[in-house]
Amino acid sequence: MKQPILNVTGLSMDFGGIRALSSLDLDVNNGEIVALIGPNGAGKTTFFNCITGIYKPTAGDIFLSPPNSSKKISLKGLKPNQVTEKGLARTFQNIRLFPKMTVLENVMIGRHCRTKAFIFGAIFRTAATRKEEKNSIETSYFILEKLGLAGFANEFADNLPYGAQRRLEIARALATEPLLLLLDEPAAGMNPQETIELDQLIKQISSDGQAILLIEHDMQLVMSLSDRIFVMDYGKKIAQGTPAEIRANPAVIKAYLGEEVDA
Amino acid sequence: MVSLKELKKGFFTSLWFVFLTFPIVVIKVDPIERTVMWRWQNACYMAAGTFCVYLLVKYFQHRKENQSNHNEHKKQTGSLIHSALQNPLQRNILVGVVASFAVLFPHLFSTYQTNVMTTALMYVVLGLGLNIVVGLAGLLDLGFVAFYAVGAYSYALLNLHFGLGFWTVLPIGGLLAATFGILLGFPVLRLRGDYLAIVTLGFGEIIRLILENWGEFSKGPSGISNISRPGFFGMGLNLEQSIHYTYYLMILFVIVTIFIVNRLQDSRLGRAWIALREDEIACQAMGIDKRRTKLVAFSLGAFWAGIVGVMFAAKTTFINPASFTFLESAIILSIVVLGGMGSIIGVLFGALILILMPEYLRALSEYRMLAFGAILVCMMIFRPQGLISNIRRTYKFEKKTN
Numbered sequence: 001m002k003q004p005i006l007n008v009t010g011l012s013m014d015f016g017g018i019r020a021l022s023s024l025d026l027d028v029n030n031g032e033i034v035a036l037i038g039p040n041g042a043g044k045t046t047f048f049n050c051i052t053g054i055y056k057p058t059a060g061d062i063f064l065s066p067p068n069s070s071k072k073i074s075l076k077g078l079k080p081n082q083v084t085e086k087g088l089a090r091t092f093q094n095i096r097l098f099p100k101m102t103v104l105e106n107v108m109i110g111r112h113c114r115t116k117a118f119i120f121g122a123i124f125r126t127a128a129t130r131k132e133e134k135n136s137i138e139t140s141y142f143i144l145e146k147l148g149l150a151g152f153a154n155e156f157a158d159n160l161p162y163g164a165q166r167r168l169e170i171a172r173a174l175a176t177e178p179l180l181l182l183l184d185e186p187a188a189g190m191n192p193q194e195t196i197e198l199d200q201l202i203k204q205i206s207s208d209g210q211a212i213l214l215i216e217h218d219m220q221l222v223m224s225l226s227d228r229i230f231v232m233d234y235g236k237k238i239a240q241g242t243p244a245e246i247r248a249n250p251a252v253i254k255a256y257l258g259e260e261v262d263a
Numbered sequence: 264m265v266s267l268k269e270l271k272k273g274f275f276t277s278l279w280f281v282f283l284t285f286p287i288v289v290i291k292v293d294p295i296e297r298t299v300m301w302r303w304q305n306a307c308y309m310a311a312g313t314f315c316v317y318l319l320v321k322y323f324q325h326r327k328e329n330q331s332n333h334n335e336h337k338k339q340t341g342s343l344i345h346s347a348l349q350n351p352l353q354r355n356i357l358v359g360v361v362a363s364f365a366v367l368f369p370h371l372f373s374t375y376q377t378n379v380m381t382t383a384l385m386y387v388v389l390g391l392g393l394n395i396v397v398g399l400a401g402l403l404d405l406g407f408v409a410f411y412a413v414g415a416y417s418y419a420l421l422n423l424h425f426g427l428g429f430w431t432v433l434p435i436g437g438l439l440a441a442t443f444g445i446l447l448g449f450p451v452l453r454l455r456g457d458y459l460a461i462v463t464l465g466f467g468e469i470i471r472l473i474l475e476n477w478g479e480f481s482k483g484p485s486g487i488s489n490i491s492r493p494g495f496f497g498m499g500l501n502l503e504q505s506i507h508y509t510y511y512l513m514i515l516f517v518i519v520t521i522f523i524v525n526r527l528q529d530s531r532l533g534r535a536w537i538a539l540r541e542d543e544i545a546c547q548a549m550g551i552d553k554r555r556t557k558l559v560a561f562s563l564g565a566f567w568a569g570i571v572g573v574m575f576a577a578k579t580t581f582i583n584p585a586s587f588t589f590l591e592s593a594i595i596l597s598i599v600v601l602g603g604m605g606s607i608i609g610v611l612f613g614a615l616i617l618i619l620m621p622e623y624l625r626a627l628s629e630y631r632m633l634a635f636g637a638i639l640v641c642m643m644i645f646r647p648q649g650l651i652s653n654i655r656r657t658y659k660f661e662k663k664t665n
Binding site: 092098100101102104109113115117119121123176 | 534542547553559655656
């Protein structure tokens with residue numbers, strides 16, 4: 001049963017006179033893995049920044065619809081932290097962990113928007129706070145176990161090997177209980193072995209029903225993972241479809257390899 | 264150990280220093296005799312001195328590199344104090360010794376020493392307050408003394424005009440300072456790093472200048488005198504008793520502050536502060552309200568400054584704006600940096616060292632700022648994490664069996 005979970009229509013973003021995104025439409029269905037690809041500078045990360053509230057889009061609508069409800073939540077104009085609270089969590093292209101916090105604490109930061117304790121609760125450690133804290137430690141640890149990071153729980157995040165740091169970013173995003181997980185080039189800088197592991201990891205996360213939207217340059221990974229692919233170039237969507245359709249699409253080949261010049 | 268290349272570089276560095284210091288070190292003009300003295304031996308001393316310092320710095324750098332290579336596989340490099348604190352028996356003994364020393368202190372030493380210690384304890388609380396803002400939330404605040412002044416003046420003025428007592432004003436002073444913390448927090452929410460430092464510096468100066476120039480309100484530079492000392496259930500205390508009483512009050516404040524800050528830093532809020540310090544964008548993307556977290560850090564930090572301000576006014580019974588200069592902010596910041604950002608024990612040691620050392624080294628008082636500067640520069644080079652760096656809480660897990 002395919003139900004749309006993210007619905008973006010006519011999204012445009014101008015930086016001064018430069019149109020980074022022009023009237024982009026994109027949708028992700030429940031439980032699906034969707035990939036967003038395109039040459040460098042096509043506007044993929046700008047798109048992520050727009051829907052997560054880091055940039056304010058010039059025009060367009062972004063709706064998030066939780067499954068099993070007819071509600072539609074507009075994400076336009078919300079701050080990044082509010083977007084996360086509504087159920088859109090992301091990772092970053094260049095790893096942005098909290099280096100001087102332990103791995104577990106990094107994941108517990110993801111629990112922040114799902115917990116409530118504040119000054120009073122923190123100082124007096126009320127029963128509610130203690131319960132909440134215990135809960136969030138357990139949930140975080142569970143996520144770490146699932147992503148094979150449990151052994152690192154008490155290490156500082158910046159002591160982790162590169163691949164593990166990437167996984168920790170995913171763990172932290174998962175801890176916010178997102179409706180849709182946004183991965184910005186998760187395989188960037190990984191060696192082939194790590195990429196294969198990542199491929200399995202993303203499939204495993206997806207098998208729990210988690211909807212995923214990812215930006216990726218590694219075509220093998222994209223083709224293996226995605227249910228559908230959107231292709232962007234110069235801020236415009238040039239193609240969309242299943243991996244097989246994209247592979248055969250002349251516009252995509254043109255964008256990636258350039259056009260044959262008739263002599 | 265030290266390569267030939269480094270020796271060569273050291274040689275040229277010392278030559279450069281000789282050249283730089285040449286006009287002041289070597290040439291001396293005698294205006295009466297109208298002669299110029301060339302003190303070449305000074306140039307030699309300068310060269311030799313620079314060369315030695317250069318070699319020393321290199322030596323320490325090498326040693327540090329070797330150490331870090333060794334320690335790469337260790338989990339967290341804990342210091343002696345941390346390992347002692349982790350062992351419950353050692354910890355209890357340590358706490359017992361420190362506690363009994365703190366209790367007996369006024370009876371073992373003179374009232375002067377007790378007074379000095381009380382001042383040092385006040386800086387401990389100030390340092391812990393600033394530690395929330397700078398150490399945990401990573402917001403460089405150079406105007407922290409403003410909140411201290413707000414606390415002190417709120418007690419002085421309320422006592423002068425309305426005759427309110429110490430215990431009544433204590434929470435009022437703290438809350439007023441916290442309000443000022445929020446007032447400062449709003450305009451600087453978007454700033455960070457150097458820009459934030461400049462604005463907070465300006466804010467500190469604004470408060471001081473207002474106190475100095477608004478005569479009808481604050482009595483200007485002449486200050487406010489005859490402020491009541493803290494009351495003790497309405498009993499009259501003589502001077503010595505009062506000093507002892509203030510000392511014990513300060514001990515109590517320190518304990519309460521440590522307790523609260525310790526709980527805060529391991530809470531949801533404390534983690535949010537540290538995340539904010541580590542990476543603002545990621546922190547926001549993980550659903551943390553940046554605004555709210557910053558404002559709470561500012562106001563909680565200011566709250567402690569306000570409390571200590573009230574205490575300060577009650578202890579000295581006289582305040583004027585000269586007590587709240589930028590130098591004070593700088594000292595409190597040095598305490599946090601020297602002790603170790605975000606580390607409670609670090610701040611404790613930092614405050615005791617920085618406040619007690621100048622008191623007992625009065626002979627060197629002229630060179631105090633020079634020594635401060637030298638210490639801070641050395642800290643930044645050799646131990647940027649502070650004397651006692653913060654260690655994050657670790658959690659243990661039982662293996663789930665099912």
